[in-house]
Amino acid sequence: MPKAVFQDIYRDIRENIENGTYRYQSFLPSENELTQLYGCSRSSIRRALAMLAQDAYVLPQQGKGVRVIRNPAITDPQGYSGLETFGEMAKRLGFTPKTTVLKFEKVVAGDALAALTGFAVGSDLTHILRSRAADGVTVSTDESYYLSESVPGLTPEIVANSVYAYLEGTLGMKIATSRRIITVEGATPADEQIMDLDGFNAVCVMRSHTFDADGIMIEYTETRQKPEALSSVDTAVRPAR
Amino acid sequence: MPKAVFQDIYRDIRENIENGTYRYQSFLPSENELTQLYGCSRSSIRRALAMLAQDAYVLPQQGKGVRVIRNPAITDPQGYSGLETFGEMAKRLGFTPKTTVLKFEKVVAGDALAALTGFAVGSDLTHILRSRAADGVTVSTDESYYLSESVPGLTPEIVANSVYAYLEGTLGMKIATSRRIITVEGATPADEQIMDLDGFNAVCVMRSHTFDADGIMIEYTETRQKPEALSSVDTAVRPAR
DNA sequence: GCCGATTTGTCCGTATGTATC
DNA sequence: CGATACATACGGACAAATCGG
Numbered sequence: 001m002p003k004a005v006f007q008d009i010y011r012d013i014r015e016n017i018e019n020g021t022y023r024y025q026s027f028l029p030s031e032n033e034l035t036q037l038y039g040c041s042r043s044s045i046r047r048a049l050a051m052l053a054q055d056a057y058v059l060p061q062q063g064k065g066v067r068v069i070r071n072p073a074i075t076d077p078q079g080y081s082g083l084e085t086f087g088e089m090a091k092r093l094g095f096t097p098k099t100t101v102l103k104f105e106k107v108v109a110g111d112a113l114a115a116l117t118g119f120a121v122g123s124d125l126t127h128i129l130r131s132r133a134a135d136g137v138t139v140s141t142d143e144s145y146y147l148s149e150s151v152p153g154l155t156p157e158i159v160a161n162s163v164y165a166y167l168e169g170t171l172g173m174k175i176a177t178s179r180r181i182i183t184v185e186g187a188t189p190a191d192e193q194i195m196d197l198d199g200f201n202a203v204c205v206m207r208s209h210t211f212d213a214d215g216i217m218i219e220y221t222e223t224r225q226k227p228e229a230l231s232s233v234d235t236a237v238r239p240a241r
Numbered sequence: 242m243p244k245a246v247f248q249d250i251y252r253d254i255r256e257n258i259e260n261g262t263y264r265y266q267s268f269l270p271s272e273n274e275l276t277q278l279y280g281c282s283r284s285s286i287r288r289a290l291a292m293l294a295q296d297a298y299v300l301p302q303q304g305k306g307v308r309v310i311r312n313p314a315i316t317d318p319q320g321y322s323g324l325e326t327f328g329e330m331a332k333r334l335g336f337t338p339k340t341t342v343l344k345f346e347k348v349v350a351g352d353a354l355a356a357l358t359g360f361a362v363g364s365d366l367t368h369i370l371r372s373r374a375a376d377g378v379t380v381s382t383d384e385s386y387y388l389s390e391s392v393p394g395l396t397p398e399i400v401a402n403s404v405y406a407y408l409e410g411t412l413g414m415k416i417a418t419s420r421r422i423i424t425v426e427g428a429t430p431a432d433e434q435i436m437d438l439d440g441f442n443a444v445c446v447m448r449s450h451t452f453d454a455d456g457i458m459i460e461y462t463e464t465r466q467k468p469e470a471l472s473s474v475d476t477a478v479r480p481a482r
Numbered sequence: 483g484c485c486g487a488t489t490t491g492t493c494c495g496t497a498t499g500t501a502t503c
Numbered sequence: 504c505g506a507t508a509c510a511t512a513c514g515g516a517c518a519a520a521t522c523g524g
Binding site for chain 3: 271272273287290301303304305306307398
């Protein structure tokens with residue numbers, strides 16, 4: 001394993017911003033000073049700073065310095081963040097999760113399903129529909145299609161816990177990246193039947209394509225959430241004009 | 242201006258992925274081959290590849306190569322993308338935009354407003370409420386607070402067009418980065434009164450903090466959108482366990 | 483199982499350009 | 504103008520993973 005110096009530096013500086021050691025609107029030590037501080041090359045420092053800028057913790061200003069633009073006083077909402085499972089989120093937010101498996105079947109991708117999911121026509125897929133409850137209130141549904149050959153031995157019992165835990169733990173698979181599209185749509189009759197929408201007639205829909213470390217797409221999932229159950233944090237950089 | 246070789250390479254490879262020259266699931270030429278192809282150093286190639294990986298176009302695999310994981314057959318939805326103004330989006334999607342200014346006033350940030358917006362207590366702010374209509378249908382509202390000293394000469398007439406165009410054009414300001422939080426919430430009476438919600442009782446809320454190139458926070462905006470008017474694309478990378 | 487070639491991952495040192503003060 | 508700071512680029516070195524002989 002390489003040292004991954006830049007990641008340690010990234011975490012260290014980020015913590016110092018979050019705990020106020022590097023104050024909001026102040027400047028970080030210069031790259032040369034950080035080089036001496038951490039005893040590494042300027043490249044590693046720059047890599048860590050680039051990550052911090054990507055996450056909107058800092059704003060590098062040519063000729064001036066690197067300014068801290070993250071205000072710890074503004075707290076993030078508590079919803080989904082990053083690539084997290086329902087169980088992990090439940091643990092983080094401290095509620096009791098419950099998953100109900102409503103459907104578990106093998107299907108073969110036809111034209112329509114292939115167009116929807118992005119899997120090749122003829123792929124053997126495992127189709128799973130689950131509902132998620134937090135403290136007894138059903139707040140979301142997950143409709144997933146897994147590439148069957150990538151999830152051997154999957155059972156409804158496993159699905160009721162966590163598919164990711166099974167894939168990463170038992171199968172030793174590595175999840176790499178997921179591309180997600182979030183929209184808000186009208187609630188369907190199925191939504192209203194399965195979820196406790198409390199009268200809401202719209203839901204938040206997140207469609208995601210997930211790839212493993214081999215670059216194989218192993219999952220397409222459509223998550224439908226009750227309003228106020230999801231939040232998404234996002235930083236945008238305006239391109240030069 | 243520096244050459245920005247890596248950006249040209251990034252765009253070139255990205256286009257070749259989108260137009261199918263580099264096919265989904267295939268491998269890019271190796272970094273050494275790309276170095277020869279573009280006549281530059283490996284560092285520049287790697288920087289372009291890192292950006293493509295960040296955007297989930299490719300997945301680098303140590304010891305194997307860089308796999309293309311973006312499928313051009315899966316098209317993105319057409320909503321907000323990146324940091325874009327309402328007018329820019331209207332132009333891109335081909336509808337006729339109309340902005341109505343409902344409020345335009347100067348305020349001083351008290352404790353509550355400071356906590357909400359992230360501006361310092363006592364800041365002189367310009368408070369603006371606007372509604373946005375697409376082809377005659379009011380689809381969203383924007384409630385913004387600008388740091389007054391950063392937007393000198395702002396008038397309701399300018400606000401009715403585009404504040405960004407004024408800032409970037411007339412004032413020569415550079416918008417740098419914006420941090421946005423998206424949630425779905427119940428519609429308020431004001432939402433129902435101002436927007437044409439077509440019976441929907443939930444709205445998509447995007448709260449954003451925007452910084453200029455000097456690292457000064459110049460704007461806090463709460464955008465409330467009718468369902469189906471917004472989409473957000475997002476890539477997540479699962480951290481190593 | 484081992485070894486070597488290939489490929490990506492990490493790190494370093496240096497040089498030059500550009501913006502700020 | 505010079506000093507400082509960030510931006511870009513290059514070249515070299517070694518580590519780690521993969522694959523084929």
